[in-house]
Amino acid sequence: MSHRVRTVLFLVGGAGLAALLGWAFSGLPAFGEYHGVYGRLINRETLGQTHALSAIAAVTFDYRGFDTLGEEFILLASVLGVALLLREARERDVDASRGAETFDPIRATGLVAVPVVFLLGLFVITHGYLTPGGGFQGGVVTGLAIVLVWLATDFRSYAALVRKPLADLADGLGAGAYVAVGVGGLLAGGAFLESFIPRGTIGELTSSGTIGLLSWAAGIEVAGAMLLLASEFLEELLARRER
């Protein structure tokens, strides 16, 4: 199929789709006027039931914790896919000693930023149920804090810091820990993923039952996943430069 035929076909189909979308959207409640019963119920009940200040964290790690389990495994599967694809095809390990020297001010500022961003990531994971944040967001920040080491210095320093088996382990352990916390609910006589530790006082770090644990599991997995993805693509880049 030539480019032109394909474009014309899309324009016809796209116009039809646009019309259908317009029709569907016109049947939705106007922007800001939707009053979903589920959301309103959660907003009313979440404090009493989960002791989590953030209703979003409560939905992610408690009410819909099972969905998040699925999401964790989608994440794990995709990252495994990337690692398998890129590692299998790479002929040999890259020589990590090569790498461009960075400009001194960049190196200094970057390295100062690393611990700050890392701590911020851990804070976001820890306080997910008290403030905006949670395991997924915090995991990305934590993982990318370490990628900053590469940006600030060179691949050698980064590779010395990130042992790939460790990133693999973090990724798998995070997903495993999530399931383990879920099974903990079963062992305590409740349902899978039901909170089995005391909910604590609202607003305190020790509150919210298993939401905190699940948040940490997700955070560790996501941080590992980010590191793994960054390492794989970086090595790929270096392997190509060598050739």
Place this chain on the structure above:
Amino acid sequence: MSYLPFALAGWLFLVGLYGVVTSRNLIHLVVCLAVVQSSTYVLLLAIGYVKGGTTPIFNGIPIGTKTVDPVVQALTLTDVVVSVTSLALLLAIAVEVHKRTGTLDPDELREQRG
């Protein structure tokens, strides 16, 4: 005016799809797919918005305060995570394709396969 966010979601979806259909480079194609995916975030968040509502984080605000829908916000979070990882997988596939065939143009790939 009140349907503008929905129109934006629809537009992002279509414009991204146009990019996917007419793309001549696999990396460009993956970025277009990211545009399609972002339309779903806009749609989800637009549906859950409540006029005058604040964030559903009850830190210093009493229960019963008008807040936006927390369910769609959590769904958007899921959506973002899944999109990012699937994009990473697609980019890895693009890297492999380039390594094996020396091209990123989908049309040329078809010719090569014969």
